[in-house]
Amino acid sequence: MKRFIGLLQKEFLHIFRDVRTIMILFGMPVVQILIFGYVIKNEVSEVDIAVLDYSRDETTIALKNKLEASGYFNILYELQSPKEIHEHFKEGKIKEVIVFPKGFSEKLTQGKSPSVQLILDATDPNYAQIVGQYTEAICLDFGLQESQIISQSSGISIQNRMFFNEKMESSYLFVPGTMAFILMLLSALMSSVSIAREKEFGSMEILLVSPLKPIQVVLGKVMPYVILAFANAVSVILVGNLVFGVPIEGSMLLLMLASVIFVFTALALGIMISTISNNQLTAMMMSMFVLMLPTMLLSGFIFPIENMPVFLQWLSTIIPARWYLDIIKIIMLKGGGMAFIWQQLLILIGMFVVFIGISVKNYKIRLE
Amino acid sequence: MTNDKIIIVKDMLKKFGDFVANDHLNFDVHRGEIFGFLGANGAGKTTAMKILTGLSKPSSGEITVAGYDVYKSGDTIKRNIGYMSQKFSLYEDLTIAENIRLFGGIYGLSRKEIKKRSAKILTQLGIEDMANKLVGSLPLGWKQKIAFSVAIVHDPAIVFLDEPTSGVDPITRRQFWDLIYDAAQRGITIFVTTHYMDEAEYCDRVAILVDGKMIALDSPQQMKKAYKKQNMNDVFVELARGKRFFEKAPNNK
Incomplete structure (x- = not known):
């Protein structure tokens, strides 16, 4: 020893x-x-995005505010026409463009679900996917709130809960x-x-x-x-x-x-x-x-x-x-x-x- | 009779696959003598020494070291021998004192005993003031002298030196051999391999190995006389050349 x-x-x-x-x-x-x-990090924060808003009504403005307030997104440009989408993607400053169709607010009040188009820069596919998921989650959440207030009509909503790592x-x-x-x-x-x-x-x-x-x-x-x-x-x-x-x-x-x-x-x-x-x-x-x-x-x-x-x-x-x-x-x-x-x-x-x-x-x- | 034979080797064979490294070696080493193993690189010196020190197992043969059988009593043998290899002298990132303490401890010396022997080694080598120097900062010749002193710190019956002086000049080799004589006088048997012919002259008896076979075993004086040569180098060249020629002859027809 x-x-x-x-x-x-x-x-x-x-x-x-x-x-x-x-x-x-x-x-x-x-x-x-x-x-x-x-x-x-797998989570996103302050992603620069652009918005192409054909409606420009109070609902889309509220949704845009909600996106920015989440801390995940930063709206860099308000686009005027679809032609600009490509330019901005090429520039590389933005990772996502959200397109709101015409009559967004009316559709929502009528109980129809308006669609939102997400266009993502998928040069980094994982990142694009995560950004897309975050956007989707915020829009869904927003839609749910609005529809509850306005028409009380509740569709089926999916709520995820992440066990063991709630905040991901x-x-x-x-x-x-x-x-x-x-x-x-x-x-x-x-x-x-x-x-x-x-x-x-x-x-x-x-x-x-x-x-x-x-x-x-x-x-x-x-x-x-x-x-x-x-x-x-x-x-x-x-x-x-x-x-x-x-x-x-x-x-x-x-x-x-x-x-x-x-x-x-x-x-x-x-x-x-x-x-x-x-x-x-x-x-x-x-x-x-x-x-x-x-x-x-x-x-x-x-x-x-x-x-x-x-x-x-x-x-x-x-x-x-x-x-x-x-x-x-x-x-x-x-x-x-x-x-x-x-x-x-x-x-x-x-x-x-x-x-x-x-x-x-x-x-x-x-x-x- | 066995008492004054400290190593007895009978018919030692070591094969690596088809390659025969030690081809039926037979020799005895007497207690207290300086026994030299002479041969070119690859002649089988290191292999034989590895078997005697327990680092390697022979393919066959009867071998007794310090009175114990290498097959049965390897552990007892280890306590009775010292070893210094060609590659290694000491741990370079430890001081001289730490190296002595480490090996003293490994060989089971008490702390008091280690202290006493450290002091003795340092005095003998005249380096009392260098005890706390890192070994890595010393010249090779010094490392080897200290390594030898460390290899015999536990007063073994036999010390095995595997080309202990490779890479140093003849003067430093001579100084190293003074230490070897000193140890031999204290009764420690020295088993040394070398390919320096001047070192062969310092041995009591020398065995010459060529291609795994032992082709001569005698004192340097007798060998020189027998082959009518001035020095061991010429004896070796003659023997090695003769062996090679003899071996190749049948194929040259």
Whole structure:
């Protein structure tokens, strides 16, 4: 045990002597979550639009006011003719044109539903879709109010309620996603690189010739990263909670337990990578391509898994972060307990066992 | 009889697929001697040393190190040996004192003992004032001297040195060998691989490896006498060339 502690101390010295590592370890998580939280937003605000109003009556004016008052839209131009639509789109300043037909107010008072045309700049299709949906929602809401006041005739109206994320805040998705990403990066990348470094410099041999058991050597290398990854998980949760208001509905203890299991899975993956790479560069490249990109793209962090082609959906099941993301969403946003996450936890534990098994096998082959 | 034979190797074979790295090696190393393993790169020196230190497993053969069987008592052997490899000298981002403390700790020395031995090493090398310097800032020759001192910090029965002086000039090599003699005098058996022929002269006995086979084993004096050469370099060239010629001859018809 005393031997092992010496090894741990040494690993911490390595980490703290290397300023670049420190910056990556402690700076990156916070920077990343702030970047994801502030920059990547799915909600819209102050979108510049134009209006082509053939009616110009009090109803359309009221609707325009409502659009602007919502804070989502900013009416930049009142167009006079349809010819201008194209020009303004080409100019690129506006993202949407709303066309009100003639006799808007009369139709509404007669109980007929007047139609509103939305023309969108779909060079960015996702964004256009979101803008369209927001406009639609405001118009529907407006129509409902007006028709209730005027004619009491109520049609069928659809009211959406977004459970677990009422305000559709994208940070609710990015905080759990960033957590998964950070923990994966720190645990797998840093541990695989640090083991590969010992191999590259030949110091691994010295440690393996010593009375330390191979398992002690490996634990001595990865333990510090468990502790650091954990500290980072806590800081990401805190930033998410305090800065972006992401709730923690479920048990903090369960969240921590799940995080520890995920960290161990990621570490096992890092160890596995280190058994097949002989230097730091290889370890880093492998971690990047094997871990980082799939974690970003296939875990459901940025793109919803349900929208992927079946093959990629199938591929996503072997990405540890997918299951962890599932777990933290359930715990943080839905307040779910063990009953809802045990399957995902078991999958992570299963992955851990497989990765460690492969590592041990690789290690034995190297001995023979 | 086995008492003064600290390493016994019988019929050691190591294959990597079809490639034979160690072809049925047979040799003994006596307690307290400086035993040299001589050969070009790829002759199988490092492979043999890896087997003796437990880093690699032999394909077959009987091997005893420090009185223990390598198959059964690998862990006991590890406590009784020291090792210094060609690639690595020390952790560059740790200070000299920290390196000594780390390896002292790994070999189970008490804190008090580590302190005592650190002081001794620093005095012996005349670098008392450099204890808190990062190893990375030192010249290679110094790193190697400190690395050797660290490799024997726990007073092992045998220390294995895998090309310990590669990359330094002959004068620094000579200084390094002073440390080796000193350790040998304290009763530590030295097993050293090298491809520097001047180092071969410093050994008590030398084994010469060519393409995985041991083609000679004797003291440098006897070898020089037997082959009527001035120095080990000429002996080696003669032996290596002879071996190659002999091997190729049947195919040249």
